[in-house]
């Protein structure tokens with residue numbers, strides 16, 4: 156069966172590669188070069204580049220896919236911005252008995268220390284382990300079931316973008332394939348505290364101070 160053609164109009168090669176962050180139907184390309192060329196146009200419609208205030212990371216993909224992108228879906232909250240109303244909306248829309256805090260994690264970008272991703276999970280017993288949420292979580296503890304992810308910030312920091320896209324979240328969860336989430340969390344907390352108190356960058360790390368006193 157011949158492959159569908161490459162999405163670049165001028166290109167006649169078979170589109171054997173797909174955009175990895177799109178919803179179905181997949182946008183097809185013959186090569187990374189064609190995908191790069193088409194990105195300026197494609198990002199306007201690519202589902203992976205659309206921004207929302209909340210995403211769900213599922214324990215398994217609805218279509219059985221093993222691609223992590225297929226486990227992350229937009230879940231825009233109308234009650235965004237206050238944890239009490241966010242929890243209530245999650246409970247109502249997802250049928251969760253209660254929405255519990257499931258941990259937090261910083262972005263893969265080292266400069267982003269003024270906000271983190273904040274996870275909610277269902278309090279229902281016996282849910283399967285969510286491997287993505289577990290490895291991203293700021294301190295080691297198993298996270299179970301689907302999680303809802305929003306951006307949040309420490310007290311006193313409000314200057315960050317509240318909406319984000321699947322592509323950004325995907326880059327961060329992939330970063331924690333190798334990065335140690337507890338270490339990254341501690342480093343970012345120390346660097347933010349250092350900025351606020353006027354310590355030079357790296358000072359707190361070098362002096363072995365922990366986040367315990369100011370988180």
Ligand SMILES: [Zn+2]
Nearest residue numbers: 174176177201
């Ligand atoms: Zn796409």
Ligand SMILES: [Zn+2]
Nearest residue numbers: 161166185189
């Ligand atoms: Zn092509």
